[in-house]
Amino acid sequence: MLVTMSGVRLSYGRWPALDKIDMEITRGEFLVISGASGAGKTTLLRLIWMGDKPDSGFVEVGGFRSDRIRRRELPQLRRKIGIVFQDFRLLHTRTVFDNVALPLQVSGTRNRTVQKRVISLLARMGLSHRRNSFPHELSGGEQQRVAIARAMVAHPVLLLADEPTGNLDPEVSREVVELLLEINRGGTTVVMATHDPRQVPAGKGRFLFLDRGVLRGADRWTELDQDS
Amino acid sequence: MDRTGSGLMSFIRSAVREITLNLHFRPGARLITLLMVALAFVVFNTFLIISWNLQSIMDREENLVGMEVFLQRDISPGEGRVVGDLISSLPGIKSVYYVSPQEAEALFRAELPGRTDLLDVMGSDFRLPASLQIAFETEAMSQERMSELSRTIGAIEGVKDAVYGENYLPGLIKTVITIRRLVILLGIVLVSSISLVVFYTVRLSVVRRSLTVNIMRTVGAPWWFIRVPFVVEGVFMGMTGSACGLALTAVLSEVLSGAVTHRFMPLSWMTLVILLGAVTGTVGALAGSYEKER
Numbered sequence: 001m002l003v004t005m006s007g008v009r010l011s012y013g014r015w016p017a018l019d020k021i022d023m024e025i026t027r028g029e030f031l032v033i034s035g036a037s038g039a040g041k042t043t044l045l046r047l048i049w050m051g052d053k054p055d056s057g058f059v060e061v062g063g064f065r066s067d068r069i070r071r072r073e074l075p076q077l078r079r080k081i082g083i084v085f086q087d088f089r090l091l092h093t094r095t096v097f098d099n100v101a102l103p104l105q106v107s108g109t110r111n112r113t114v115q116k117r118v119i120s121l122l123a124r125m126g127l128s129h130r131r132n133s134f135p136h137e138l139s140g141g142e143q144q145r146v147a148i149a150r151a152m153v154a155h156p157v158l159l160l161a162d163e164p165t166g167n168l169d170p171e172v173s174r175e176v177v178e179l180l181l182e183i184n185r186g187g188t189t190v191v192m193a194t195h196d197p198r199q200v201p202a203g204k205g206r207f208l209f210l211d212r213g214v215l216r217g218a219d220r221w222t223e224l225d226q227d228s
Numbered sequence: 229m230d231r232t233g234s235g236l237m238s239f240i241r242s243a244v245r246e247i248t249l250n251l252h253f254r255p256g257a258r259l260i261t262l263l264m265v266a267l268a269f270v271v272f273n274t275f276l277i278i279s280w281n282l283q284s285i286m287d288r289e290e291n292l293v294g295m296e297v298f299l300q301r302d303i304s305p306g307e308g309r310v311v312g313d314l315i316s317s318l319p320g321i322k323s324v325y326y327v328s329p330q331e332a333e334a335l336f337r338a339e340l341p342g343r344t345d346l347l348d349v350m351g352s353d354f355r356l357p358a359s360l361q362i363a364f365e366t367e368a369m370s371q372e373r374m375s376e377l378s379r380t381i382g383a384i385e386g387v388k389d390a391v392y393g394e395n396y397l398p399g400l401i402k403t404v405i406t407i408r409r410l411v412i413l414l415g416i417v418l419v420s421s422i423s424l425v426v427f428y429t430v431r432l433s434v435v436r437r438s439l440t441v442n443i444m445r446t447v448g449a450p451w452w453f454i455r456v457p458f459v460v461e462g463v464f465m466g467m468t469g470s471a472c473g474l475a476l477t478a479v480l481s482e483v484l485s486g487a488v489t490h491r492f493m494p495l496s497w498m499t500l501v502i503l504l505g506a507v508t509g510t511v512g513a514l515a516g517s518y519e520k521e522r
């Protein structure tokens with residue numbers, strides 16, 4: 001099991017953002033977590049990369065347990081996880097190359113290795129011609145592809161994508177989802193949070209629905225499908 | 229996760245790169261921060277210069293608070309020095325200076341040039357009595373200690389009389405002590421407020437880059453990798469800020485030197501000022517990065 005959540009509850013103020021979360025994520029799967037705005041999708045992903053800890057219960061990721069992990073072990077955990085955000089979160093003072101190279105540089109990878117890996121990854125993602133551009137010179141779709149490249153460059157076992165298509169038009173969104181599916185076919189476990197699960201074709205993944213902080217299983221997917 | 233191609237040197241090289249990238253980021257914002265720090269230090273430095281000058285004025289005043297011990301006429305210079313040594317071994321005595329009859333006469337002629345006829349009238353055999361000029365340690369400068377010391381000294385064989393400024397002494401001591409206390413109090417207030425100004429200014433400039441810190445966290449940067457650039461920034465800002473403050477104060481001091489005669493602060497104080505800048509800057513930067521890193 002790659003991720004296990006057991007009896008997880010997390011409150012910001014009076015109301016729980018997440019409650020009674022029990023779930024597992026197996027290696028190699030493509031998990032889609034959907035739910036309305038404020039349902040707790042971002043919070044759930046934060047718990048997985050341990051940007052927050054649950055008030056009760058625990059989260060276990062790749063052998064690290066939220067209630068036992070030490071501060072200095074957090075970087076080790078996070079190097080196994082790639083994260084993609086709705087707002088890309090690129091460093092706007094650095095080039096595409098430097099943004100993608102960041103996870104390798106912060107783990108002390110040799111310069112030659114960094115060069116090789118970043119260049120080949122940019123080529124595979126069709127971003128070679130953009131390697132010396134700055135983020136603001138790119139389209140939204142290109143920026144998100146740079147962010148995905150950054151998330152993938154250190155060969156993580158788990159890719160978390162929080163509303164990765166939220167700022168993109170439908171055409172580009174399809175491309176991004178296709179890219180994530182391809183990454184998943186390469187063996188990386190992918191967890192994608194979205195308010196619109198129809199972006200991922202049925203049968204291509206497992207679907208979970210978050211309803212005001214509580215997980216509802218997959219049945220909601222069919223309901224949504226029938227609504228449309 | 230593969231550990232191949234990992235190495236300390238690569239780590240250090242990346243960290244250094246991170247530091248230089250960081251220092252090149254938003255020069256305008258950095259300039260404003262520097263200016264804030266420098267201005268805060270101008271206020272502080274002005275206080276330092278005033279208290280430094282006040283200090284030397286008070287030292288001079290205190291040196292005037294001495295005791296004059298007149299020796300008996302039949303005392304030889306050798307015996308006079310023995311009395312002097314005896315007195316200087318008493319607690320609370322800073323220095324004893326032996327004034328020979330010849331020196332006394334020279335002093336008399338120098339200080340009262342109009343009355344040298346008095347000496348001439350006394351004839352060539354006349355000699356003024358030899359005396360000892362005594363200066364005290366600060367802690368001995370109280371009414372009780374002074375009168376006690378004058379009694380002790382007066383009882384020493386060969387001493388004719390011990391004279392000190394009984395009337396103005398208590399007032400002077402009280403004033404000096406009060407001024408000292410005020411200066412120390414004001415100094416504490418100023419050091420704390422300048423530390424806070426530098427702390428918050430530098431912290432703010434770090435927090436402004438919370439996005440960078442957040443991204444660093446999510447890509448798995450170790451805590452030191454995130455903080456070292458900010459610490460370097462803090463040291464840099466604190467030191468250059470306080471150095472600019474010193475330079476500005478020096479210019480100010482130069483401009484005003486015609487109107488108010490004063491001395492600039494000593495080198496050791498300047499070093500401390502820059503150190504204060506560096507320390508508060510570092511603490512501010514650390515606090516700023518700590519807030520955003522978990």
Ligand SMILES: Nc1ncnc2c1ncn2[C@@H]1O[C@H](COP(=O)(O)OP(=O)(O)OP(=O)(O)O)[C@@H](O)[C@H]1O
Nearest residue numbers: 012013017035036037038039040041042043044195
């Ligand atoms: N840092 C925070 N402080 C206070 N409340 C928070 C914080 N983060 C999230 N919340 C609250 O927790 C709940 C879940 O938020 P979360 O961001 O996880 O929702 P979401 O499903 O990602 O929504 P969206 O689709 O809008 O991104 C919301 O009610 C939100 O207001």
Ligand SMILES: [Mg+2]
Nearest residue numbers: 041042043163
């Ligand atoms: Mg969200």
